[in-house]
Amino acid sequence: MAPRAYVQPVVETTTIFNPAIFKGKVLFCTGGGSGICRGMTEAVMRHGADAAIVGRKLDRLTQTSKELEKSTGRKCIPVQADVRDPALLKAAVAKTIETYGRIDYVICGAAGNFLAPISTLSENAFRTVMEIDTIGTFNTVKATLAHVRQAKGSYIHVSATLHYKASPFQVHVSAAKAGVDALSGVLAVEEGPHGVRSNVIAPGPIAGTEGMDRLTPKTPEAQARLDAISPLGRLGAIKDIEHATVFLFSDAAAFITGQVLVVDGGSENLRTVSLPYPQSVLDPESVQKIIKPRL
Numbered sequence: 001m002a003p004r005a006y007v008q009p010v011v012e013t014t015t016i017f018n019p020a021i022f023k024g025k026v027l028f029c030t031g032g033g034s035g036i037c038r039g040m041t042e043a044v045m046r047h048g049a050d051a052a053i054v055g056r057k058l059d060r061l062t063q064t065s066k067e068l069e070k071s072t073g074r075k076c077i078p079v080q081a082d083v084r085d086p087a088l089l090k091a092a093v094a095k096t097i098e099t100y101g102r103i104d105y106v107i108c109g110a111a112g113n114f115l116a117p118i119s120t121l122s123e124n125a126f127r128t129v130m131e132i133d134t135i136g137t138f139n140t141v142k143a144t145l146a147h148v149r150q151a152k153g154s155y156i157h158v159s160a161t162l163h164y165k166a167s168p169f170q171v172h173v174s175a176a177k178a179g180v181d182a183l184s185g186v187l188a189v190e191e192g193p194h195g196v197r198s199n200v201i202a203p204g205p206i207a208g209t210e211g212m213d214r215l216t217p218k219t220p221e222a223q224a225r226l227d228a229i230s231p232l233g234r235l236g237a238i239k240d241i242e243h244a245t246v247f248l249f250s251d252a253a254a255f256i257t258g259q260v261l262v263v264d265g266g267s268e269n270l271r272t273v274s275l276p277y278p279q280s281v282l283d284p285e286s287v288q289k290i291i292k293p294r295l
Helices: 035-046 058-072 086-100 123-151 171-194 210-215 220-228 238-249 284-290
Strands: 026-030 050-055 076-080 105-108 154-158 197-203 260-263
Touching (some): 026 035, 035 058, 086 123, 123 171, 197 238
Parallel strands (some): 105 154
């Protein structure tokens, strides 16, 4: 097969947006210690905001906060909390308010994922993903809403595209992210009159993330399939999600709420199952090497 004639470049965030558009603002981000949510946090900080990143692993959060402060020149505090525990989230919000006095933007990004067929997925594993993704998002909204209302701020919920088409071995995440999308829509309708916006970013296949490492078979055939369903000629980059984040929080999106912004280079239009079908569902052991242990 001949190589593609054009591959869309990854553009640096700071070459697009005014670097001071979020000056004086504060971001509260769950899941901000690593991966996509770390990148989203860094992008908002690069444009003037201070931040609080929330997660379960304090050592990771502490290291990330130092790195973000160094790379952006803004302040970032690490706050240990489990989004499944409303009391801990409320304490995290209280610490953020004590430090900064306000919360303008919230990224609900805490999530969990692994591959497992329904036949072997435990009830506990299904419940855990629902609790982290969907209930954790609800808990985050409840803990922050009064402050976001006061600031007439905005929410971004990190979702996925897995539930748009039935994705084998992803029943837990598909159900959880569908719930997140629905929650955001209702939040937009109920809180719009209070000046609050709520939107979803749904990343497609993003290179260099834990999700891609967990969910993508490490075979030449699988990589070829990913390349084939990317109309823009490449996998996504975390920078692509950063661009969407800055846009949705900015005044450029002041009339955008209740929406799901898919950032996938058009791949969802061509997506098929990434695992051999029906072999993988008839014989899950045949793909056991890429199935992570159940929660």
